Structure formats: structure tokens, C-alpha cells
Amino acid sequence: MDYLVDIFLIAVGAALINNFVLYYFVGICPFIGVSRRVDMALGMGGAVTFVISIASFLSWTLTTLVLMPGAPVTRWVAGFFMPADIAAAVDLTILTYIVYIFVIASSVQFVEMYVRKFYPLLYKSFGVFLPLITTNCAILFACLIIMSHVVGVDNPAEAWGLGKSLVLGFFGGVGFTIAIVIMAGIREDLDLCDIPEAFKGAAITLIIGGILAMAFMGFTGVDSGLRAALGGAP
Amino acid sequence: MTGVTIGLSAGILLSMAVVLTYVLGWANKKFHVDVDPRVVSVMNALPGANCGGCGYVGCGEYAEAVVLEHETVTKCVVGGQSCSMAVALIMGVEVGETLPYRPIVHCGAHYDDRMGRHEYRGEKRCGAANLVTGVQACTYGCLGFGDCERACQFDAIHVIDGLATVDYQSCVGCGACAEVCPRNIITITPFKSDQVLAVACSNKDKGKDVMAVCKVGCIGCGACARISDVFKIEDNLSTINYDAYTQECTLDVMKACEKCPRKRLVFVGIPSREDQEKARDLEAPDIVEPDFKTTVDDTEWRG
Numbered sequence: 163m164d165y166l167v168d169i170f171l172i173a174v175g176a177a178l179i180n181n182f183v184l185y186y187f188v189g190i191c192p193f194i195g196v197s198r199r200v201d202m203a204l205g206m207g208g209a210v211t212f213v214i215s216i217a218s219f220l221s222w223t224l225t226t227l228v229l230m231p232g233a234p235v236t237r238w239v240a241g242f243f244m245p246a247d248i249a250a251a252v253d254l255t256i257l258t259y260i261v262y263i264f265v266i267a268s269s270v271q272f273v274e275m276y277v278r279k280f281y282p283l284l285y286k287s288f289g290v291f292l293p294l295i296t297t298n299c300a301i302l303f304a305c306l307i308i309m310s311h312v313v314g315v316d317n318p319a320e321a322w323g324l325g326k327s328l329v330l331g332f333f334g335g336v337g338f339t340i341a342i343v344i345m346a347g348i349r350e351d352l353d354l355c356d357i358p359e360a361f362k363g364a365a366i367t368l369i370i371g372g373i374l375a376m377a378f379m380g381f382t383g384v385d386s387g388l389r390a391a392l393g394g395a396p
Numbered sequence: 397m398t399g400v401t402i403g404l405s406a407g408i409l410l411s412m413a414v415v416l417t418y419v420l421g422w423a424n425k426k427f428h429v430d431v432d433p434r435v436v437s438v439m440n441a442l443p444g445a446n447c448g449g450c451g452y453v454g455c456g457e458y459a460e461a462v463v464l465e466h467e468t469v470t471k472c473v474v475g476g477q478s479c480s481m482a483v484a485l486i487m488g489v490e491v492g493e494t495l496p497y498r499p500i501v502h503c504g505a506h507y508d509d510r511m512g513r514h515e516y517r518g519e520k521r522c523g524a525a526n527l528v529t530g531v532q533a534c535t536y537g538c539l540g541f542g543d544c545e546r547a548c549q550f551d552a553i554h555v556i557d558g559l560a561t562v563d564y565q566s567c568v569g570c571g572a573c574a575e576v577c578p579r580n581i582i583t584i585t586p587f588k589s590d591q592v593l594a595v596a597c598s599n600k601d602k603g604k605d606v607m608a609v610c611k612v613g614c615i616g617c618g619a620c621a622r623i624s625d626v627f628k629i630e631d632n633l634s635t636i637n638y639d640a641y642t643q644e645c646t647l648d649v650m651k652a653c654e655k656c657p658r659k660r661l662v663f664v665g666i667p668s669r670e671d672q673e674k675a676r677d678l679e680a681p682d683i684v685e686p687d688f689k690t691t692v693d694d695t696e697w698r699g
Contacts, residue, residue, distance in 0.1 A: 228408060236404060243400055257405055261412070268416040272423050279427035354524045 167392045169329050171385055176330050177337035179385050182300045184341050184371070184378040189300030193342055194367050196291070203346035207339025209291040211332060214301050216273065217266045218331025221305035222312065222324050224261060229254045230313045255313050262305045270296045304334045344374060434463045434486055441482040442472055447549060449473040449570035462487060473497055473569040495586040497569045499553070499562055500664055502581045503538040504596030507558040509611040510534060526578040533609035536598040538581060544573035564666045585638060591665030593626075593636060593649055597658075600631040614660045623655060624648035634660065 180186065183193050189210070196206040228235045231253040240249035274292045278285045295301065308330060311322040322330075348370055357366055438459040446454040450471035452461060461467040462483060469483040470491060477491075484491045507513065512533025518524055522543040525531045531539060540558035552566035553573050560573070560582070574582040581598045595614060599606050603615030616632030626641050626649065627634050641649075653661045667675070 236408075239407070240400060240404060243403075252401055252404060254401070254405060254408065257408065260409070264409075264412060264416070268420060271420055275420075275423045275427040278429055354519055354521055356519050356521070 167389065169326060170392070171389060172326055172329050173333040174388065175385055176333040177340065178378070179381040181337040181341055181378055181381075182303065182334050183338055184375040186303065187375075188303040189298055189338055190371075192291075192295065192298065193338075193345060193371065194364055196294075197342050197345040197349055197367070200343060200346045200350060203342045204339070206291050206295075207335070207342050210295055210298065210300065210338050211335025213266070213270055213273070213292070213295055213298075214304050214331045214335040214338075215328060216269050217262070217301045218304055218308055218327045219324070220265045220269060221262055221308050222322070222327040224265065225258070225309050225312050229258055229261065229309075231255070255309075258306070258309055259302075262302055266301055266305070267296045300334070300338055304331050341374070345370065432463050435459050437486050438462050438483055441475075441479060441486060443475045443479060445474045445549075445568075445570070447474060447568075447570035447572065449568070449572075473571070495588060497571075497584045498564060498567055498587050498665070499569065499571065499573055499582045500585050500592075500594045501538065501560045501562060502583060502594070502596060502598040503536075503559060504660060504662065505534070505537055505559065505610050505612050506556075507540075510537065510558070511609050511611065523576075523578050534599060534606075534613065536579060536581065536600065537610065537613070539579065543576045543578070544582065547572040547576040562664070564664070587665060588638075588641070589643060589665070591663045591668065592638075593641065593653075594662060594664045595634050595636060595660055596662050596664075597633065597660050600633050602632055606632075612658055612660065614658055617657060619655045619657065620652040620661060623652040627652060 176182070182188050183190065192206050192210070197203050225233075227233055232250045233254075236252055236254060237246075237249050240252045243249075270292055274285075277292075308322065308327045311326070315321045345367070349367065352366065352370075361369070436459075439456060442455040442459060444455050448454070450458045450473065452458040458467070458471065462469055469487060469489060470480045472479050472483070473496070475482075476496065480491050510532050512530075514530055514532070516525055516528075516531045518528065520541050522539045522541045525539050525541055529535075538558070538560050540555050540560070542555040542560070544553045544560050545555055549570070549572065550566050550568055552563045552568070553560055554563065555561070560577075562573075569584065571584045574580075574584050579598070585592065585594070597610075597612070597614035599610065599613045601609075603617065606613040606615050614632075614634050616629055616634065618629050618634075620627040620634050621629050626637055628637060629635075649661075653659075
């Protein structure tokens, strides 16, 4: 029961309360760049959700198996060179950034080739977005959140498992989609408006993004209320 | 300890590089998609304006359609005849006769000719103004807020005295203006010569109603249709059958032009040499050169 409540809160938190775009301000470049039309925004949102889910799976796996102190693969390899108790303390967390970027870029490349071969229609609809988001900061950010919940957690029982990581990744992508689609809807109507010359283009979009972020501030604190209502441990 | 950490880091990154390179290289071969080399050469033969005049999203889509779906090679309006020839050469097909397609604005009323025009304080866009009533009495005619002017990438259509006017010398016929016009009064028409005849009105109301809203609109009297078969009255509006319209019927057509009580049959297109000669002596505003002494702020910036 507690686990389900946790999952639910992580999902709501990633999608609405701590929305990647409107709370943490990551992934702004596609948010400004591809929010001109609602259908394009949906395509971009779908692609980001897809990639972010894959990336969270890979980052959780690599962190637990290789990078964190006492990870099984590292301990096994280091065991050949030093006594077992020192080998268990080898810490490779400094490698997280470079490994994540490396893995995300390669997996997106792989997925792109796969989709191009077997799903030409899907490739046509979001193939152009895939290379754009290989190094999108929202994706790296999701990996880093997952890392912070796996490495250096005081109580080992609180460390995130694969399920929670995937939920965070997927619903982070959903939150991104929500934000970019709202933005695209507003920008479509903006075409009918007479915007002062100085505000045209990216400027007015950033201002709207700011106002949207203020609106999303209304969700702050909803998570603790939800937790109390669902009867989970505080 | 430190040495081992460094060694392990290097080892892990190196092994990841080896594994991922192998996987990607394998996938590249396994999932290889053959691209027809003709698509690339057709793509290079196209002008690359990505204007959408052919009906496809961009030049790339059109190139694909030409090669894979045997789309006709004459659809590119920007490249014109030479481009069609180049594409036809690549595809090994013959080019039929191609006509340049150009927009015609089916409205001829300037501000003075429009009745019931009221001050409009909303967004100065045709799309927005078309949503409300009372901007002007004629619900068919040009609104004059210049959505077409903004849509044009070639600076070839301008609102002059409240009426969208095409500059046929810069126009390439991409059709962006026709698409954006909320009242659909711009049509893309084949030009069999430099100048073609056009009906400069879109009002489908009965003659009396037209008279009440416009000083120049077509009243659907049918005088033109009685003189030449080229004209037909549809929904109280004279229309021209461009398939039947040729240079030969000019005589009849000229007679119809004279007979038209509202003078709504006009020739549009690139001005002929005589017209240009005639217009040369007329007063026209000089093109103003920007004066850099006054427009450039050369005060030093101290940030």
C-alpha cells in the first residue's frame, strides 16, 4: 500500500507539481522551439516521453550495477586487484554525467535506426525530433534525479527501485507534454494578436512560459496533502 | 586505491565505448534503409524554398513523391519550366506544357468604394476581423488588414488603399496568400499570357444587395455572359471559364469589358511595355534611402 502511494505521488509530482519545464526550467529549448503548432508539440512530447523512459531505465540499471559504491559489477572487477573490503568501497559516481550522456545518445541513435526500419510512419511523425532531444537537458535531469535517489540515500530501504525510476521518467515526459501542448495552444491563438515588435517571437513565448510557471506554482504543497489523505507515512 | 578507481573508470568507459560501437555498427547494417539516389538528385534540382506551393510540406516530401509515387514533375511553382525540365531529365519523363499559376484577388473595391465600413478596434488581422460582423457591409470582399501580405515570403502582395494587390513581377505563385485569406477571395489561376482577364468581385448576393454594400461590385446582370461563352453567371456572380479562355476570344472579351455596367472585368498580370511607358511619367513616390546619419545610434555603449 505504501509503495503504491509512493508511486502515485512520484507520478503526480513529476507530471504536475514539480513539472520539469515549469518548475525546474529544464528542456526549455524544445519548449520554445517546437511549440508553434499543437500537433507538432504532441509529437515532440511523445518523443521526449519515449526517450526519457528509456533513459531512466538505463540510468537506474547502470547506477545500481556499475556506478554506485559497492555496485556488484565494479566490486567483482575490483576484487581481482585488491582485498574484498576495499573493493566494496570503490566509488565511481564521478562518472555519472558522462556515462548518462553517452548512454542516452547511443540508445536514441539505436532507437532511431530501429524505428526507421520497422515503423516508417512513426519515423516520419517523430523521426525529426529524435536527434534533437538526444542531449535534451530534461532527459539528463531525470537521470540525475534518479541517481540522487539511488546513491547516498541514508536508509537503504528508501533507495528507489526500477519501478519508481521508470514512473518518474515516464510521468516527467507526460508533464513535459502537458506543458508544451498548453504552450502550443496559446501560441496558436497568439497568431491572431497584434504583438508589439519588441516582444515578437521568443520574447513573448518566454513571458507566457513565466506566467504558466506561476500558474503551476498553485500545485506546490499538494503532495504532502495527498500523502496525508491517502494515509501514507509522512 | 586512487589508481584503481582511475583504472576502473577508464576501463568502464572504454568497454562501454567498445560495446556501444559494436551494437550501433551492427544495428546500422542490420536496420539499413535503402534511399533511392534519385530522391537526392531530385531534391538538389528543386529550388529548396520549402514554400509548399506544390501541395507537399517541403521540397524533400515533393522529391520523395516524384520518385516513389510518380507524382507529376511540373508541380514546382517557384522553379518553373527549367526546374520541371531538370526533374524530368532525372526521372526520364517528358514535360507537358506548363502554365505559370498566379493568384488573382477577386475583389476590386478600395476604401472609397466600400459602404458600411466601420472603425474596427480589434486585432488588425483579417482572421480576427472576419470573426465579427460590422467591419464592413460586404461580407465577401477584401478586409484589407493584410494577412496575405504577412504570409507572402516574396514581398509580392500588398494592401494598397484597403485592397490586396498582387505584384506579378515578384510573385512566384506559391499560394500562401490564397491559403491564409479567411474570405477565400484569392484564387490560384493559370496564366495563359502575361495578362489574363479576371472578375474582380466575389459577392454572391442579388444585384440590389450588392448595390447596397459596394459601389463597384458585380451585380450578376449577365451582360457579359450574353456576349461570350467564356463567362457564366453562377450564384449571381460572373465567373470565367479559364479552360475556354484563350487569346483568340479577346475581341468578344473586350466587348464584354465595355458592356459591364460595373466595370468588374479587368485584366491582371505583368504590365505590358506600353503601360509601363505610359506610367513612367506619372507621379510615383521615390524610394527613400535610409539616412545613416540619423538612423544609426553611434553613441558609445557603456554597459
